[in-house]
Amino acid sequence: MKRLAFSISVLVLVFVWIYHTAATDYNPAINSVIGDISYVKKFGHLPARGTDENVRIKTHLAYAEMLLRKEETYFLDPQTKSRREALLNHLNDYWNAGIFPKNYERKNKRSPCFIDSEGNICAVGYLVEQSASRELAETINKDFKYAKIEDIDSEALTDWIKANGLTKEEAAIIQPSYGWEPKPAEDRNNTNYISPSYGISSSLLGGLNLAVSGLQFSTKSASSLSSKIGLLTGAAQTSLGLLSFPHQQKNANGQVISNESKKTLSMVNIGLGMGTVILSSWNLIAKKPAKEKVYSWDIFGMPLNEKETAVALSVRRKF
8 A cells, every 4th residue: 555655646746747847837038127918918828838939029029019109209309209110110020020039049048139140130139220230239239149128238229229219128128038949950940959858757757657567567466556557657658748749830931840859759758658558458457357256066976876976066156
């Protein structure tokens, strides 16, 4: 009984950990000022771990544009007001185009990125480029590539913000942060990235299922318990593989991207998990103890004398 309780406790902990790593809604906020309010307003819930990055960025920038257009500007002179309006029109063009920088360097964290290694420019950088010059955007990028707007100590940026009728807080509201992603392979069609949480979960469940399957083959006395555990761990690994199976996506150039490494691992999880479920189910059915008979009968010879023998029928009933 103690052994069964311990096994169940371990399984509960495994399931909780898998749920936390594979199905939770954890994803750091996209903006340092207003967080993910844009996504919640549009979709009714926070973005999940697997939410499309471009959808998050577009949703945020569209919401930031809307907020800034609603702000009072009566105190601005006509020229500054006109520059502000032109800036917001540029912002609209930018997020509709949908070409955003990538955070290739700051591993496993969201971060602003003024201009990435491929020359893709962020929203604020694009506004600087369109209203001033690319040179100014690259100067800011040189010293403050990963900095939040509120942390950038640049007189040139401060002057630009003021000249275009913004406040520093409004510029910070525009600026998104970007989730880390590995640099694409040379063919740009296969990212081959597997998150640490998915890799560890797969290894843990794969090891458990191999151990449980081996136990079912080698230990008769433990077959019933190991088969029941195998049903649970097999179902867990199958579910993990199905939930994490990568869907085809398109990059900014319209090319289809498929994560073959993650796809292969997911298929291994599904296959090993289903194999453990089938083996465990078979063992539970095949090794089920036969029902004890209540009635039994026998026919035997009964000697009557030295020369004669009679046939007798014996019937027994177990009470």
